[in-house]
Each structure stands twice: as C-alpha cells, then as structure tokens.
Amino acid sequence: METSCENSSVNGESPERLALYARLDKVASAPLWAVMSQLVTPEPRPRCVPHKWDYDAMRKLLLEAGELITAKEAERRVLVLENPGIRGMAQITQSLYAGLQMILPGEIAPSHRHAASALRLVIEGTGGYTSVSGERIPMAPGDFILTPSWTFHDHGNVGHEPVIWLDGLDVPIVNLFDASFAEAYPSGDVQKVERTAGDAVARYGMNLHPVEYVPTGSSSPVFHYQYSRVKEALGQVALGGAIDACHGFKLQYTNPTTGGYPMPTMGAFIQELPSGFAGRAYRSTDASVYCVREGQGSTSINGEVIEWSEGDVFVVPSWSITSHWTTGKSVLFSFSDRPAQKALGLWREIRFDD
Ligand code: 1HN
Numbered sequence: 001m002e003t004s005c006e007n008s009s010v011n012g013e014s015p016e017r018l019a020l021y022a023r024l025d026k027v028a029s030a031p032l033w034a035v036m037s038q039l040v041t042p043e044p045r046p047r048c049v050p051h052k053w054d055y056d057a058m059r060k061l062l063l064e065a066g067e068l069i070t071a072k073e074a075e076r077r078v079l080v081l082e083n084p085g086i087r088g089m090a091q092i093t094q095s096l097y098a099g100l101q102m103i104l105p106g107e108i109a110p111s112h113r114h115a116a117s118a119l120r121l122v123i124e125g126t127g128g129y130t131s132v133s134g135e136r137i138p139m140a141p142g143d144f145i146l147t148p149s150w151t152f153h154d155h156g157n158v159g160h161e162p163v164i165w166l167d168g169l170d171v172p173i174v175n176l177f178d179a180s181f182a183e184a185y186p187s188g189d190v191q192k193v194e195r196t197a198g199d200a201v202a203r204y205g206m207n208l209h210p211v212e213y214v215p216t217g218s219s220s221p222v223f224h225y226q227y228s229r230v231k232e233a234l235g236q237v238a239l240g241g242a243i244d245a246c247h248g249f250k251l252q253y254t255n256p257t258t259g260g261y262p263m264p265t266m267g268a269f270i271q272e273l274p275s276g277f278a279g280r281a282y283r284s285t286d287a288s289v290y291c292v293r294e295g296q297g298s299t300s301i302n303g304e305v306i307e308w309s310e311g312d313v314f315v316v317p318s319w320s321i322t323s324h325w326t327t328g329k330s331v332l333f334s335f336s337d338r339p340a341q342k343a344l345g346l347w348r349e350i351r352f353d354d
Contacts, residue, residue, distance in 0.1 A: 044285060044319040048093050049085035050301040053100075055123070055292075055311025062102040062164060071107040071155070072189070078167060081313060090171070092315050093287035095337045096266070097169040100313070103128055103157045111154035111185030116174045117219075117263045118147035121166045121291050121333050122227075123311050127159010132223045134194030139163060142227025142293055144253055144270075144333070146262050148219040152185050166291050166313060168335045170265040208233045208251045208270075220255035220262040227293075234272045234331065245353040246282040246323070248273035261339035268335040273297065279324040284349035286336035287318040295330025299323070321352070 010018055013034075024030055032039075062079055071077045078099040081092050092098040101120075103109060105127065120130065121144055128139035133151045137143075147153045157163050174180050185191060208230065230251075238249045250271035253262050261267045267286075273279070273295070281300075290299075296309040302320045316322050324332070341347035 046094060046287065046317040046319070047085045048083040048091070048287065048315065048317045050304050050306060050315060050317060050320065051084050052306045052308060052312055052314040053081050055309075055313070058100050058313075059124075059164065059311070062100060063162065066102055066104055066162065071103050071109045074109075075112075076109050076155075077102055081315075083315060085317075092289055093172075093317065093337075095170070095172050095176075095340070096287070096289060096335075097167075097171040098289050098313065098315075099167045100164060101155075101167050102162050102164045103155050104162055105157050105160050107157055108189055109155040110189035111152050111191045112182060113150050113152045113185070114182035115149055115180050116169045116171045117149045117265055118153070119168045119263070119266055119268055119335055120145040120147070121168075121293075123164045123166060123291070125157075125159065125161050125163030127161065128155065128157045128163030128165075130155045131191045131193060134191055135223060136193045137224045139165065140227060142230065144225040144227070144230070144268060146220060146223045148223075148263055150181075152191055154185070154190050156190070166333075168266060168268075168289060170263075170337070170340070173265050173337065173340060208253060218255070218258070218260070218264055220257070222256055222262075225253055230270055234270065238272055238274075243274070245280040246351055247271055248277055248279065248324070263339070264343065265337060265340045266335055267338040268333070271332050271334070273324055273326045273330045273332065275326055275329045277324065277326045277330075280351070280353035281321050281323045282349070282351055282353075283319050283321050284338075285318050285347055286338040286341055288316045288334045288336045290314050290316065290332050290334045293331040293333050295326060295328045297324060297326035297328070297330050299325075 021031060065077055078101045080090050081098045083092050090097055122139045122141050124141055126140060130137050130145055130153055132147050132153050137145055233251060234249060244250060248271050250269055253268045255262050292308045292310050292312045298305050298307045300323050301316050306314050308314055338347060
C-alpha cells in the first residue's frame with residue numbers, strides 16, 4: 001500500500017521503513033513482507049525457458065571439440081546444455097544438468113565416482129562402452145544406462161567411429177543440499193571388469209512399466225536398458241493397449257527389484273507417438289528433458305512451438321502446458337526429477353484431455 005508523506009518514497013516505502021531496512025541489512029536480516037510474494041508463488045514460476053538444441057549443430061561442435069581436447073585431458077568431453085533462462089549455472093532445468101558427451105575411437109574417460117547420479121541415452125555410434133561398478137556395458141544407439149550415486153564409472157571406445165550420448169545428472173539437487181563428494185578411482189584410469197553386462201538383467205528380468213504404475217524406489221541393480229528390448233516393449237503396448245491422449249504409448253524405466261524408479265532423484269521415460277498424433281495438453285511440476293530418438297514432430301510449450309527431429313534435445317519447464325504433434329511415427333526419450341518431487345510430496349500434474 002502507498003503511504004504518502006512529505007519525503008519521497010521508494011517502491012511505496014516510507015523513508016522510515018527504508019531506514020529500518022538499512023539497519024536490518026547491517027545485521028544480516030531482511031523484511032519478509034518485501035519478498036514474500038516472490039518466495040511463495042501461487043503456482044510455479046520457472047526461470048528456465050523452453051529450448052531446443054539442434055543435434056546436427058551440436059554434433060558439429062562436438063567434433064570440433066574432439067580436435068582440440070582429448071577425452072582423457074578433459075576428463076569428460078562434454079558440451080553442457082545450459083538453459084537460456086539460467087545461463088552460467090550448468091543447468092538445463094532448476095534441478096537437472098544435461099550435456100552431450102563424445103568419445104572417439106581409442107579414447108578413454110578415466111574412472112571416478114561422485115555423489116551425483118547420472119543417466120545416459122546413447123544417440124549414435126557403436127563400439128563405445130561404460131563400466132559401472134565393475135560391469136562393462138556396451139553402448140548401442142538408443143540404450144539407456146544408469147550410473148547410480150557413488151558408483152565408479154569410466155568410458156571407452158573400442159570401435160571405429162565417434163560415440164555420442166546425452167548425459168543427465170542430478171548435480172543441482174546434490175548441490176542444493178551441499179552434499180557433493182567426488183574421488184578418482186584409486187588404481188589407474190580404467191576399472192577392473194568384475195561382472196559381465198547382462199548378469200543383472202538375467203537375474204532380475206525386464207525393467208519397463210506403464211507410467212505411474214509404481215512407487216518410488218532406491219537404486220536399481222540393473223544399469224543397462226537395451227534399446228532392442230525397449231522397442232519390443234513399445235511394440236507390445238502399441239499393439240495391445242489403448243493410446244493415451246496426452247502421451248501416446250508411454251513407459252517408464254524401472255528398478256526391477258522394486259518396480260520403483262531406477263534412481264532416487266531421476267525418472268526416465270520412453271514414448272511412442274504414431275504418425276499424425278495430435279496430443280492433448282498436459283502439465284506437471286517436473287520439468288522434462290526430451291531427446292528425440294526417432295521421427296519428427298513438434299511440441300507446443302505454453303504456446304511456443306518447438307519443431308524437432310532425430311537427436312534433438314529440448315526442455316519443457318515445470319508446469320508448462322505441453323502437447324505433442326507428429327509428422328512421422330516418433331519415439332521420445334525423456335527424464336525428469338519426478339521421483340525426488342514425489343518423495344518430497346511435491347509432484348502434481350493436470351491433464352487437459354476431456
Ligand atoms: C560426469 O562424471 C560425467 O561420468 C558426465 O560421464 C557429466 C557432469 C557433471 C559432473 C560429473 C561422466 C558430468 C559428470
């Protein structure tokens with residue numbers, strides 16, 4: 001409320017109030033009433049914005065980086081995808097990190113571990129591998145791979161072409177809690193291989209579920225979700241199930257021992273959208289990072305239309321009204337902080353499909 005007085009006022013504040021604020025400032029204090037409406041908003045007001053990173057353009061830049069720095073010298077040769085609304089923070093959303101990583105034939109990225117959890121979606125190339133907790137996992141395009149918190153991991157490429165993948169990490173969440181730890185592998189750059197890829201899959205079985213079928217769980221013993229099996233599962237739901245008006249045919253990657261999310265902080269999803277799909281609108285409190293696996297189409301995010309094709313990465317901020325259209329049969333991978341929000345009792349969604 002404006003107070004009129006003889007002296008000039010700033011932002012409707014009297015000189016007496018401003019004088020009090022100045023004295024509060026000196027004792028590391030501030031008036032809540034001046035900032036409360038920015039702290040407690042009636043609904044999410046994300047600073048991050050919708051954005052797309054064109055794969056062909058990013059791939060060219062990655063190859064240029066490949067001529068200037070080795071994977072070993074860089075430790076990880078990654079182009080960080082920085083949300084244009086929050087530049088300089090290495091964040092694609094308020095809670096998530098994303099980047100495009102490349103490893104060239106013969107290179108290795110040395111082993112280390114950290115409190116942050118990582119997930120990877122392989123975009124192109126064969127001959128790449130990542131070792132996680134002594135398990136060497138071959139990377140094929142479309143494969144989804146976990147690096148749970150505090151597991152040693154190194155990468156290599158024994159093939160003949162560049163291998164490129166999307167990394168997603170919960171670094172901003174770990175740092176929000178000031179809970180970051182990291183260390184190098186104690187004996188050399190590359191881990192000793194102790195179990196073969198597929199051991200855990202053989203023990204625990206297939207690991208995809210319908211979206212929202214299952215509760216939050218802790219880290220999965222399965223680190224590798226092969227795209228060939230994911231495609232089979234998508235084919236089966238597309239044959240047998242009714243299509244979701246907002247999401248098409250959508251599955252979530254799960255921890256096969258609990259049916260919960262593969263890691264405590266990040267969930268990941270894969271959805272098939274038929275050619276000519278015109279999705280109904282949807283919004284949820286988890287901002288999502290998408291990577292186009294197959295096809296082409298467009299996504300409307302609060303009225304802003306992003307056109308996408310294979311390999312593109314795009315980000316949908318929290319609570320944005322979102323709908324997908326396709327011009328060809330498409331497969332979209334996505335990840336978000338949904339498990340963290342659910343564990344904290346914060347997650348909400350609204351469907352606009354009636
Ligand atoms: C990391 O360890 C990797 O292991 C990739 O491939 C990206 C971003 C921030 C911190 C650690 C990797 C990373 C990272």
